[in-house]
Amino acid sequence: MSFLNRRLAALALIFTFAISSCQPAQADATATPSARATSAPQVESTPTAASPLGVRKEALKGLVIQVWQPWFGIESNLFEAQVREFNRTNEWGITVQSISQINYSQLYNNTTTALPTANRPQLVIALPEHALAWNAGDYVVDLNTYISDPVYGFGSADIKDFPPIFLTQDSIGDKRLGLPAERSARFLLYNVSWARQLGFDSAPKTADDFREQACRARQSMFADTVPDNDAQGGWLVDTNAMTALSWLTAFGGGVLEGNDYRFLTPKNIAALTFVKQLYDDGCAWSSQPDADLPSIFSGRKALFMTAGLEELSDYSRGMATASNADEWTVLSFPGDMQNGLMIYGSSFVMLKSTPEQQLAAWLFVRWMLSPENQARWVQTTGLFPLRTSSLEALTSYSNSHPQWAAAVALIPDGKLQPQLASWRKVRVMLGDGFNSMFRLNIPAGRVAEILAVMESTARDLSK
Secondary structure, eight states: OOHHHHHHHHHHHHHHHHHHSSOOOOOOOTTOOOGGGGGOOOOOOOOOOTTTTTTOGGGGGTTTEEEEEEOOOEEEEEEEEHHHHHHOOOOOOOOOEEEEEEEEHHHHHHHHHHHTTTOOSEEEOHHHHHHHHHHTTOOOTHHHHHOOTTTTSHHHHHHHTTTTTHHHHTTEEEOOOOEOOEEEEEEEEHHHHHHHTOOEEEEOHHHHHHHHHHHHHHGGGSSSSOOOGTTOEEEEEEOHHHHHHHHHHHHHOOOOETTTTTOHHHHHHHHHHHHHHHHTTTTTEEOTTHHHHHHHHHTSSSEEEEGGGGHHHHHHHHHHHHHOOOOEEEEOBBOOOSOOOOOEEEEEBBBBBOOHHHHHHHHHHHHTHHHHHHHHHHHHHHOOOGGGGGGGHHOOOHHOOHHHHHHTTTTGGOOOOOTTHHHHHHHHHHHHHHHHHHHOOOOOOGHHHHHHHHHHHHHHHHO
């Protein structure tokens, strides 16, 4: 067995260990709904005639439901504030209890453990692939019933107010397993001012354009007397799974063929060969794991970097701290076939309970997705506005955050993640495999071997 093959075999083993943390764990004993949350008050009244749900409005009064959410810090604080506002102002007398699960992995594990019990929450803010796994056990409510309800649902204007890419992720066949709670994407950061000084009047539109600009930025580092920066200047390598998927998509590739994983394709080979050749030629470089990424960008050590939408404010502060007035923006990933931009994020997922609890959960979701609440969410998190009408309240924010505005303008370029429950594990493997290409310094001419390992591992993980 060659040294490279031994490395790939070891890599496959690492993949197996990397997803071991995705296995269900015991539920947190502190996350147990109250008895009130598991039984709706019985109030004698006439069902609302115009709603086919058959739930008496009086039955909602005093009802307590639980929502499990994955956040901490700023997002959790905002969500808790909005929950308190809903509890104080909603006309039905519903009380929502928010339980933080700290992160998505713990939320998935604890929810999976709670599903067969009476202690499961009524609403979960989870990743779409989590909902797919739970739906296989028939625990997830199809939200189409609530969206189309003539009394409590969304009107046609409301549906059109959501960009289609945000809604499609949770739509499986004729069922809707969720509605977007957050949506984000990873972008290329591009220093416009520096590019102009290098002789470029426009952002790269193709992979060849990207290579030319990255390589010229690297060459510019030889103009000074500082040898430590000679390897810098081009694209700072980022091995996030969404970055890898964005590059594959930009070259017309991807990770699926029908409903099966397929990595070893000519287009995927072309994508990874391009990226690795860029690195081999010195036009892309890697930093230390603990590097201050915003300072690298503000210090003109990389013409291109990669960041999530929620991280743009960090780079704005980095530029301000460095007193750097350079103009910069965000781009989709340029390729040979199309632009690559993967949109992803969590969704409101309703779990089966009583008709009263389900309606109460729906009313909270509908309230959270109001344009006003979405504007507040954007101003705090910097993520995409889930409704187009929210932009009317975000004019000042957009003007003061031009990179965010540029990201919003790229929403039509967005592509979907795989709509498979196994994606929660395969996504981890994709990031690990992409990272190994640089960490093991596999030559550009042998990226097919990495793709072969990815494909085999992905199919094993999906069984």
